[in-house]
Amino acid sequence: MRKLQFIILLFCLWGRVCCAAEAVVPVIPTMVTVCARTGADVAEDSTVLRRSLGFIVEQEGFLLTTYESLTVPETGTLLPRIEVQLSSGAAQQAYRARVIGVEPTLNFAVLKIESDASFEVSTILGDRELLPGEPIFALTQADRPELHLVSGRLQSLNSKECYQQDLTATMLAAEIEIPSSGIGGPVFDGTGAVIGMYTGYHPPEDEDEHLDEEAELTHILPIFLAFNIYDSIKQRQSLASPWTGFSVRPLNAMEQQQFPIAQGKFTGGIALEYIWENSPAQAMGLKVDDILLRFAYYPIHSPADFQKWLYLYGVGRTVKLYILREGEILLQEYTIEERPAWAIPQ
Structure with missing residues (x-):
């Protein structure tokens, strides 16, 4: 009898482990690679000066990425040619894109793919409340063109809604290590719903004095903040x-x-x-x-x-x-x- 109970217990534990493993295998949102080139035309001496990730938010081809990844590092001016690459299995498709609007302070930009095609849209977090401690995920592209998944957990939510004076407090804080090759990409939950975007933001050093020295937190732009001004930037086509x-x-x-x-x-x-x-x-x-x-x-x-x-x-x-x-x-x-x-x- 005890042997049977022990076998049943092992079965239960194994089931819990399997369920937990399945819970942390996320759905991957629609991803694009953004390439900012020096020449306005491919026929010119056009080289990729900046590369980042991005994600599509409207089927007409509107997408979000980072502002800095579209600029000349020395001057901050927008590079003349923007291309995006969409991956579907082993196939890749390249498109020209144009800048619709940017927000330099938050370091994000709205692009529009120059095509009449309909594109698969990333799922955006809805009314579900984020919970500190929940698993989150991001993608990086260290070994192009392959995307690599990184995982971590949400540490704390934003404490302020207005970023005008205190940008750090409007960010989500997470225990996740996202390299520079993940800048511009979405941060998402286990269902693939985008909760934010990694912009590469780092708070001033004195802001981090209270953090554990062994685990510096990663700060993530909340998707609700980006979407709050997304339509305004798109309609206004603001560059400032x-x-x-x-x-x-x-x-x-x-x-x-x-x-x-x-x-x-x-x-x-x-x-x-x-x-x-x-x-x-x-x-x-x-x-x-x-x-x-x-x-x-x-x-x-x-x-x-x-x-x-x-x-x-x-x-x-x-x-x-x-x-x-x-x-x-x-x-x-x-x-x-x-x-x-x-x-x-x-």
């Missing part, structure tokens, strides 16, 4: 980072009690969390804890709203900012500026 000189946060419970105000015209807003010195916000006299009610014609109820409309209007457009301060509504007019090089978020 717009900014106002302030970052924002959701309202706390006490601030929410002030609404509705002005005969119900304003039902919420977001609070200013940080004001850059020598910035447009400082020049306008804005203050920390001011509440932004409306951006141009649009009510603002979340940091995502603010970032979406900031990019949709873009550099050079003049907008009206409706500000609540100590019960009084203030109106400020602002022509959106490009983020200067000195105002890089931490």
Whole structure:
């Protein structure tokens, strides 16, 4: 009897191991290799200066990759010819692509494959909540053209929604080692759903003082943040980072009690969390804890709203900012500026 129980126990343990093994074999999302060339035409002296990964997000051929992988290292200008290679089994197909828009601060870019074909789209994480400790995966291309899978686990979620001042806090942190050959590629869960993109971002050294010296964390751009401004960048075809000189946060419970105000015209807003010195916000006299009610014609109820409309209007457009301060509504007019090089978020 004991021998039978022992055999049954072994069977159960073996089943658990098999299930666990199956759980960590991920579905691979649709991948592309992006090649940025020096010459505008193949007939010219055209060499691949930059190479990265990317992933398709619309069947018409729109895809995401990193901005820096499309630029000349010394000058930061966009390289004249962009090509993408799609792999399907042993076969590879190359296409010309054009830059639709970029976000230099977040280091991501939107490309469009120049073809009327319909392309397989990567699955994007939906409403499922990410959990610290869950397994995650990424692909690298160290030995081209083969892709290599790397795995790890999600360590922590982002603590802020607005990256304007604190970029590190808006990133996912993970215990996963992704080499430079994985830059631009998606980071995904076991179902193949993309949760973020590896942009090669490294926080300033002092940001990492609290981390275990034996396991430096990898920072990943959350897909929700990229998609929050994706449509705005695509529609605006923006090639610059717009900014106002302030970052924002959701309202706390006490601030929410002030609404509705002005005969119900304003039902919420977001609070200013940080004001850059020598910035447009400082020049306008804005203050920390001011509440932004409306951006141009649009009510603002979340940091995502603010970032979406900031990019949709873009550099050079003049907008009206409706500000609540100590019960009084203030109106400020602002022509959106490009983020200067000195105002890089931490």
